[in-house]
Amino acid sequence: MVSRLISSSGHRRPPGDRSTVRTVPTASGPDVPTARSILRGGARNKSIQMADNSFSDGVPPDSGEAAKNAGGPGQSAAPETQLEGSPAEKLTDQVMQNPQVLAALQERLDSVSHTPSSYIETLPRAVKRRINALKQLQVRCAHIEAKFYEEVHDLERKYAALYQPLFDKRREFITGDVEPTDAESEWHSENEEDDKLAGDMKNKVVIAEKPAAEEPNPRGIPEFWFTIFRNVDMLSELVQEYDEPILKHLQDIKVKFSDPGQPMSFVLEFHFEPNDYFTNPVLTKTYKMKSEPDKADPFSFEGPEIVDCDGCTIDWKKGRNVTVKTIKKKQKHKGRGTVRTITKQVPNESFFNFFNPLKASGDGESLDEDSEFTLASDFEIGHFFRERIVPRAVLYFTGEAIEDDDNFEEGEEGEEEELEGDEEGEDEDDAEVTPKKEPSQPAECKQQ
Template sequence: MADEETKPAEGEETTEAAAENDDSDGDDKETGDKSTIVSDALKTPGVLEAVQNHLGSLVGMSSGYLENLPEPVKRRLRALKNIQVDCLKVESRFYAEVHELECKYQSLYKEHYDKRATIVSGSYEPTDEECEWVEEDDEEEGEDKKEEDTEPKASVVPEDAKGIPEFWLSAMKNIENLNQQIQEYDEPVLQHLTNVELEYTQNPTGFVLKFHFDPNDYFTDTVLTKTYEVKAEVSNDNPFAFDGPEVTKSTGCKINWKKSKNVTVKMMKKKQKHKGHGQSRVVTKQVKVDSFFNFFSPPEVPEGEEGEPDELEKLTFDYELGLFFRDRFIPRAVLYFTGEAIDDDDEFDEEESGDEDEEDGEGQDPNYVPKTTDGKSQFRNVDDGKPQECKAQ
């Protein structure tokens, strides 16, 4: 019949439907092409860096609010800034008095630290009364602990040993990031370490770390020192940069190594060929190697505010390590030896930490200093992996 509509055969589409499908496929293809182009572009280091820099430049950009404030309001804001500078100067004086208190109380601590040193070295044997100590586990477990049928492991320390052998070396090795600084060839030297002392200084303001050693086959020195200068002054040029005391300089000492005993270097033999007559010769060159004793040869402070990233990282680590010795390690040495030097404040919830280990690059570089959520370094106890945050007071 003429009036009947012509229907497409089964499996065929109308022209309009086909056109719509073609348009849809084209849109999908175009979207896919754009996504691929963007994805490929972001894989290019230069493009990705440019995007990141642009986004970074947007951070902290003014909304125009302050610039459009009436002049009388701006005038009052300037007055508030002057008040802020005065407050920072008061804070600076506060830290100066804190340092004076630290110097005063250090003499009171010294009496106890000296006694600790005599027990560690074996020059003094504590009385029975001084040795009385009940472990928390002993109180909780009581009789149940006595009934345990466990055989004690044989001690590597002889019964007649003097003092506490390798006390300071063992305590340092119990701290993850400090342990990473101690090489295998450092250990025989550090076995002679008998005491680590702290001394505060007034002029310049700062502190000195003193490492005492028994006579040994490695160097002639009996004391190795590391000096740190600390400032808590408000700069006239940039007063709002003041954020409390900060280490500004560290100075080591010369180690008088005995012949062929310097663990901070090794001798390398290299073959050289003469350019003129072609003859070869073997030369011996001294090469610096990783060692804990590089601690006494700190990196130099770069001139101005800029420096190579690697240099600044090493400098920051050196400062933080000095503060860690001052604030944590020396006062709590016995707790680092036993593995108990962990504070509740240093614990992090798993939800907060997330993938920090992967993002921070922990485990990639033996000299790497992991960061807390506030950007401060941590020194972790090897036994339990919990962080020990290093803070300047």
């Protein structure tokens, strides 16, 4: 299941745009624009109407005179007695004999036919009615798709319960509470043959040296989750130097899904061992989700999206709150002119601001651009923890998952560059690479 921030980007004709040639009903069929019908429509208004002066380029100032002389030197123009109808119709027929006018008309009509919205505008009312019926069906499809994703969420909850015993054992190995057996710790590396060869070579070389010092055997896997934070760019960018000693106490990260029948959501739980910074054993972040088409824009629905999030209160020990900093400020008395120094606390950049997020606007007021970007980034990080970090933690610890992600991205770029080279005929060397009952969890709160 993919959480997305949905936005509509449909191509729509600007209001008041009259740059396209208008259609005129003809006796032979529906409202299809033709060069002759356009000119005749203008002639009935006693002038030749050309939308937005679209035929001004390449048309002689006196098209009627040009039509009279279309036959060239020595040839007389068709006598007026051969023209039937009003003078306006005569003028239309004369202009239609001018190849420059016809070429300009054809070019204009070609541009109209290549614009989907303009093409739809030319369709008969009966066809437009059927198109509206198709849109009604599409909305119904979107609602069925929403039900599909709700069932996917139920499946995720079901299988999360199957994964959890494995994740619990993972935590025991990381913390050192349990030591894996020989069978559990056996793993065939891709470089196993190289390692074996190197070992054989060492055995053949006899070197007199001091007895090797006993190899250290720390408890569990030290700094497991902190190492993941350092390895993943998206997370390392949030971590400040003063956050690092705290993150070294992180023992586990869990994902909990909302209970059946409750609004769709998930909770990230960050489990810490006792430390000198705060008293909470668990810090939580709840992401609320929505899986239903937007009434105002149902065609933009592409699956569940995170719509809001809530953090928790961190009970910082005295003088240990890294999310604020104390500054000194001098104040001067207006009357006496004396100066005093005061101290105040101001926000400080820290990963732990992650647990005191911005709130999505629920009162109809829109957020400013910076706030929208911050909230969108928060949603992306929460989704990344849920979909990638927690399920594949060991691979982000070793860096293998990061290498896989990088290789996939480079492969896409390489294909794109190759295609561009084929189209433009350039050499390769010239290519520029450039989330009403939430799951059981600690009480929610705000920074203190």
